[in-house]
Amino acid sequence: MKTVALLVKNGIGFGHLRRAVLIAEAMQKRGRLKPVIISQASSLSLFKNTPVDVVNFPLLHRVSSAVAEDAYTAILDRLLDKLDPAVVVEDTYPDPRYLALPSLADRPRLLVMRRLDGASFDHLRSQGRFVAFDKVLIAQSRADFALEGHSGESAAAVEWSGRFSFVGNLSYTPTPEEIARTRAEYAPHGEPLVVVNGGAGGDQMPDGYGDRLFSACAQVAERLLATGHRARFVFITGPYYAGRPLSETANVTVRRYEPRLAALLAAARVAVIKPGNNALSEALSGQAHLVLVPDVSFLEGLDEHASRVVDQYGGAISTADPDVLEQLVREALDRLPRTERPEANHEGLLQTLEAIEDLAHPVRPRVPQRQLMLALTFGKGRDVAGLRGMLPSPLKNVQLLDGTSAADADGLASETVSRPRDRAGIVALPGVEPPAVPPQEFIDRGARLAITPGPVPRAITRWIELAPAVPSLVVLAAEHVVAREGSLDANLRRIARTAARQETACVILDLSHLADDDDSVKHYLQGLAEWLGTQPVTLLTSEEAIARVAQRLLEQS
Template identity: 50%
Template sequence: MRNAVFLIKNGIGFGHIRRALILAEAVQKAGRLRPVVISQASSLVLYRNSPVRVVNLPLLHRVPSAVTEDFYTDLLDRLLDRLNPAVVIEDTYPDARYRRLPALADRPRILVMRRLDGLSLDQIRQRGDLAHYDRILIAQDEADFRREGHSGETLAAVESSNRFAFVGNIACAPRRSQATAVRREYSPHGAPLVVVNGGAGGDQMPDGYGHRLFHACHRIAAALSAEANPAVFVFVTGPYYAGGEIRPAPNVTVRRFEPRLPALLAAADVAVIKPGNNALSEALTGHARLVLVPDRSFMEGLDEHAARVAVYYGGAVGQPDQTSLEPLIREALARPPRQNRVEPRTEAVEAVVRELHQQTDGDRTIRVRRKQLLLVLLLPAAVDPDDHPTGKFPPELRDAVVVRERRHGRSVSAPAIGRGDPAGTPYAILIGKDPPDESPQALADLGVRALVQTSSSAAVDRWLHGQPVQPALLVLPAERITARPAFPDGVVRRIARQLHDRANAIAVLDLAGLTSNSMKEYLDHLGQWVARQPIELVGVPEIMEKLTDRWVARG
C-alpha cells in the first residue's frame, strides 16, 4: 500500500496536529493509502491513542547550528525518499524547508490551509509560495473566507484558479453522549460549568499570556466561591504551559492535558478560550456562552476574528486579566444558553480524502493540455447574436464566443462575453481604450470577472486602479483582428503568432466588413485551419483559470 505523508508544522500549539490526525485517521479508514505523520511536536500526548504511524523529529528552531540544521534537513529528505509517498499533505501555510527537499520534487502536493488573515495570505501569494502545490484546500466555508478581509487580487485568484477549493472547517466533532459523560464527571451535581483553555499552552510571544489568563480566572473563581456561587471551573492549561503554578481549589479543577477537551468544551456552560480554530469549533458545537480571549497570533488575526465571532454567534471579547474577564464571566453565567450553534459535519474531511485519492491516480491527473484559444466573433452592430444563425457556422468553431459590437443589458454598457448564470450575468466584457460607464465594483457585483481588452489604455488603468474592487477584475489582453474577405490567411497568421510561444491567446475577430456569403467562406477557412492545429477553443472561465493560476504561482 502506498504512503500518504502528512508534514506537520508544530511548536507551541496543537491545532496542526489535531487537524492532521483527523485527516490521517480518515485516510486510514478509507483503506486505499497508508497515512504517515511526520511531526515536530514537543509533546506526544495527542499521538498516544492514535492508530496512525508517526515519526516525531525535534523542532527545527531548536537546532543549534547551521551544520546541524543541514544534517536535519538531509535526514528528513532521506526519510521522505524511503517512504516514497504517493501524495504529500502539508498543513496551514507553506514552509520553505519542505520546498527545497529533493525527495518532494516530483510528488503530488496538497496544502490544507487553515484560516489565515488577509495580509498574511496576500503576502504568501505574492511571494509565489503557493506555486508548489497541485491543490490548495481551504479549511473554511467560502462566506467565512470572504469575511477575513482578503485583497481583491487574492479573492479573484481563489475564485478563478483551479488550484483552490473550499472544503469547510476541519475540527473534532464530539458526540452528544461524550459531552454528557464528561460534564457528569466534572460537574456531578449539575453546577454551571466554566471551561478555561488557552490552546496547548505555548506563548506566541514572551508575554505570559497563559499565566495571566489562568491566574486571572483563578482569582475570579475564588471570588465566586466566596459568594457561594455554585459555578465550577475546569482549567485545561495545555502541556506547553510554562506559567506559575495553579493550585486546585474546591471549585477549580486543573488539568495539564485533557484528551476529551472537545467534548468538555461542547459540554460547558461558559467557555473562556483563546479563539483558535479547534477550541472555538469545539465550543460552538455546544451551547456555551463564549468569552474569547485573543493571544498574539501568527497569521491568524485573532483580535479581528474574535470580534467577528462574538457578533455572529454571540459572546464577548476580553483581555487576559481579572478586570476585563470578571464582568464578562459573571454576565455569561447569568445568561441563557447560546442558541446559535454549529452542527458537526464530516463533509470537509471527506472532501480532503477524495482529493488525496484523485491526486494518486497519476494516469488520470497528469496530462498536457492543448493550446487554448478564446475566439470572439464580433458581429456587426446591426446583427443580434441571438438572432444570427450561428448553427450555420462550421462545426470546428462551435465553441467560439459570438457577440455584437454594442450590447446594452443589465446596465452593462460594454458587450458581454462568455457564459453567465441563468439570469444572464456575464463573465467578461469587451473594452478598448475607453473604460466602461460603470464603476469596477458595480461590474463585479453584476458578475463580471474579467475585461477583455483589445488596446492598452492609461484611462482604463486609472479607472481600474483608482477604484479597488473585490474580487479584482482580471485584465485579459486580446488582439483585435479585422476580417478581410480576400485574405482569410491574415487572421490565421495573427492567431498563430500569438500561440507560437504561449499556451493561450485571445483573438477578437471583427466580422463587420463581411457579407453573409463571404462570412461563411471566411469562417469555413478558419474552422478548417483550427481543426488541423493543436488548439482547443475555450470560454472565458478557462482562460481566467490559466491566467489566475500564473498569478498565484508567480505572485
C-alpha cells in the same frame, strides 16, 4: 497500499496537529490509503492514542538554529524519499522550506488551509507560495472567507484559478454520549462548568499570555468559591504552558492536556478561551457562552475574528483582567445555555478525503497543446445569439462579442458582457481609455475577464487599481485581427504566430468589415474552422481562460 504523508511542524500551536490527526484517522479508517504524520511537536501528548503512524522530529535546542534547520530539512528529505508518498498534505499555510525538497518534486501536493487574515493570505499569494499545490482546501465556508477582507486579486485567484475549494471548518464534533460522560467526570454533581483554555499554551510573542490568562482565571475561581457559587473551573493549560504553577482547589481542576477537549468544551456552560481556530470551533459546537481573550497569533487576526464570532453567536471579548473576567463569567453563568451554534461539518471531512484520493490516483497527464481563446466580434446591430447557430463544430468554444463599447456614454450596457448560457462573462475594453463606470459594476453584472486589443493600456490598469473590485476583474491582452474579403490566409498566419508565441493566447477576430450578409460570414468561419481542425490548437472556453489568467495571480513574486 499507497502512502500519504501529512506534513505538520509545531512548537507553539496545537490546532493544526489535531486537524491532521482528525484527517489521518478518518483516512486510515476508510482503508484506501495509508497516512503517516510527520511532525516536529515539542509534546507527544496528542499522538499517544492515535492508531496512525507518526514520525516526530525532535527540536534541536543544543545547536544553532541554522544548523538545526538544515539538519531537519535534510533528514526530512531522506525520510520522504524512503516513504515515497503518493500525495503530500500540508496544513495551515505554505511552508517555504518544502518548496525545494528534491523528494517532493513532481509529487501531488495538497494544502489544508485554515483561516488566514486577508493581509496574510495576500502576502503569501503575492510571493507565489500557493503555486506548488495541485489543490488548496480552505477550511472555511465561502461566506466566512469573504469576511476576512481579502484583496480583489486574492479573491479572483481563489474563485477562478481552479485550485481552491471550500470544505468548511474541520474539527472534531463529539457525540452526545461523549459530552455527557465528560461532564459527569468533571462535574459529578451537576455543577456548571467553566472551561479555560489558551490553546497549546505557548506564547507566539514573549508576552506571558498563558500566565496572565490562567492567573486571572484562578482569581475569578477563588472569588466565586468565596461567594458560595457552585461553578467548577477546569484549566486546560496546554502542553507548552510555561507560566507560574497552578494549584488545584476545591473548585479548580488543572490538566496539562485533555484528549477529550472537544467534549469538555461542548459540556461547558462558559468557555474562556483564546479564539484559535480549533478551540473556538469545538466550543461553538456545544452550549457554552463564549468569553474570548485574543492574543497575538501568526497570520490569524484573532481580534477581528473574535468580533465576528461574538456578533454571530453571542458572548464577549475580554482581556486577561480578573475584574473584567469575573463580571463576564458571572453574567454568562446566570444565562440559559447558548442555543445558536453552527452545523457539524461531516461533509467537509469527506470532501477532504476524496480530494486526497483523487490526487493519489491521478489520470495520466497529456502533453499540452497550444491553447487559444478566440473571441469574435460582428459589429453593432448584429444578432449575436442568432450567429451562434451558424458556427461550425470546431468553433463551438469561441466567445461571441457584440460591437457595443464598454465605454459608451450611456453607462454600462448589458450587451458589453458576453455571457452565453453556462459560460462565464467576458467584457471587451476597446481603446486606451477606461470605461466611465467602476470595475465592480462589471463584476456585479457577471463579467469575470476583460480583454483588451494589444497590450493592456496603463489607463486600464490604473482604472482597476484605483477602484478595485472584489473579486478583481482579471485582464488579458489580445491580438486584434480584422477580417476582410480575401484576407483569410493572412489572418490565419497572424493567429498562428500569436498562438505559437504565447502559451495561452487570446485573439479578437473582428468580422464587422465582411459583407453584411450571413453567407460571407459563414464562408469565412468555415475556412477558419477547417484550418483549426488541422492545427494542434485547443480553443479555450471562457471558464478555462479565466482560470488560466487567475492562476497568474498565484505566481507573482
